[in-house]
Amino acid sequence: MNDMATKLVKRAQTGVRLEATLLKTLKALAEYLDLTLGDLLEGIVLHAFEDQTPFGPDTLEAISRLKAVYGCELTAADSHKLTEGNS
Numbered sequence: 001m002n003d004m005a006t007k008l009v010k011r012a013q014t015g016v017r018l019e020a021t022l023l024k025t026l027k028a029l030a031e032y033l034d035l036t037l038g039d040l041l042e043g044i045v046l047h048a049f050e051d052q053t054p055f056g057p058d059t060l061e062a063i064s065r066l067k068a069v070y071g072c073e074l075t076a077a078d079s080h081k082l083t084e085g086n087s
Helices: 020-031 037-049 057-070
Strands: none
Touching: 020 037, 020 057
């Protein structure tokens, strides 16, 4: 099968909870890349599953700017260490 061939998939709706500034940054990034949020997340996960980076230097620069705009100060070091505070 050609690598460029599209694949028919079955998608499921999910109610995932994400940290608020991270979600805002992801939504803005999806808009910047002209993707849906679901397509962006699928791409990130599929790249991670194959130990590949999903973004090039230009997109990483855009992510840095978007994180600043939305006040997202989280890093990979924060992964699995987040707890919910009082809203």
